[in-house]
Amino acid sequence: MGHSLYDPALMAGAFHPKVIVYYFKQWEDFQMPFHSHAEIEIMYVISGQCVVETETQLISMKKGDFIVLDANTMHRLIVAKPHQCRMINVEFQFTDEGQLFPSLKELVNHDPTLFQLFAKNAPYFVLKDSNEVYHTLKNLVLELDKNSVEAQMMIHLLFAQLMIQIARLAGEAGEAGHQQADVYVKRAIAYLHHHYDCDIRMKDIASVVCIHPGYLHRIFKASMGCTVMDYLTTLxxxxxxxxxxxxxxxxxxxxxxxxxxxxxxxxxxxxxxxxxxxxxxxxxxxxxxxxxxxxxxxxxxxxxxxxxxx
Known part of the structure; x- marks a missing residue:
């Protein structure tokens, strides 16, 4: 039996993540049997669409969506014709094997969003990514592929980054009303600060934030007192x-x-x-x-x- 993501024991000892299984996979006309496993699993949709079914819910997922399934949660993947779905999957456990890196407990104690994530206590949760989680997952898999002692430091750093990014997204997703609008504005601002040197159009920003350009224009101006393009010019x-x-x-x-x-x-x-x-x-x-x-x-x-x- 692996540790649940919410197991109190994780906060009592020096535990570190250990990836057990990871892979890229293109699914087509596929129905996975119901199953569970001792590992916590992250299923990320790179392209296409699919359905993840739990014992209580059917969850439709498309590009940029990912689900975090707690250990021993019954689930299955369904990709129905004519759709295809390319995914990246990572399954991991927590181990108390000796490590030189900060433990999960230490990370949680220093990051309020992580504390909130590990207090969530849900069998699964679904989030929408703005590409940050995907890039970290991809880089994590690339380091895992090296299978070398030299890669271990980067693997632990990337996993810590991954957990913090997921925790922040989970915190953002828990906000409602105008708070959700603030999340979209923050994502737009982050995108502008990372891409101000590129040829940026309003539709590009809205696509990354995953909302309609007109809606982004309205909430951005209401929040910042200027338009998106005015902000970009000032930046x-x-x-x-x-x-x-x-x-x-x-x-x-x-x-x-x-x-x-x-x-x-x-x-x-x-x-x-x-x-x-x-x-x-x-x-x-x-x-x-x-x-x-x-x-x-x-x-x-x-x-x-x-x-x-x-």
Missing amino acids: RLEKAKMLLTQTNIPVMDISYSVGINSSQYFSAVFKKHTGQTPIEYRKSFKIRRDRTELESRRVTTAVRARSTKG
């Missing part, structure tokens, strides 16, 4: 200011670095928001910095002179 300009003042990168290259593929448009937008062109902004910053440094040197010299006289 890009802040990144540009940093590059202008902290590097010697040419203005044209900075334009491309922040996702604006026209240096002329970049200069026009920059001046509209700052009152200066990028070149003027860089020069004025350099003048202010040089003056500050000069004044600092004068003060230091004066202090040393007074100290010498004394």
Whole structure:
């Protein structure tokens, strides 16, 4: 018998996750018999759609959905014609074998979202991913495939990251009403901060957040006081200011670095928001910095002179 995800013993000892089974699989016209196992299982839909049936519910899943099944939970997978379903599955247990890495208890004690996850006590839960969980799962499987001592550190780090990401998604999913809208806004903002240097359109952001573009526009403006594209422009300009003042990168290259593929448009937008062109902004910053440094040197010299006289 493996430990349940909610077994109090996990919080009393030094337990660490141990992956037992993992695989990518393309399913087509398939009905799995009802079964259970001692491992906790994560079933993630990469593409297509399927149904996971438990003893009490039929759960429809599509791309980006994943289910976490607690140990010894009866379930089966159904992929009906004409659909196909590509999945990544990871089954794991917790072991108290000696490890140099932080234990599950230590992670839970330092992360409130993990604490809430391990207090959930449900036979399964289904979540919608924004690609973060998938990338971590994929990287985890790649490290597991190496089957080497050197890969163990990365495996443990990735598993800790995976649990925290799942816990955060579970916490977000538990919110309701305007809180759910805030979740969508946070996901949109996170996407913008990770992809501001790309050619981003509203439909791209909405697709990642998994809501209609019009709805995203409304809740984003209500929450942030500006449109999504206004936020993106401000973000890009802040990144540009940093590059202008902290590097010697040419203005044209900075334009491309922040996702604006026209240096002329970049200069026009920059001046509209700052009152200066990028070149003027860089020069004025350099003048202010040089003056500050000069004044600092004068003060230091004066202090040393007074100290010498004394």
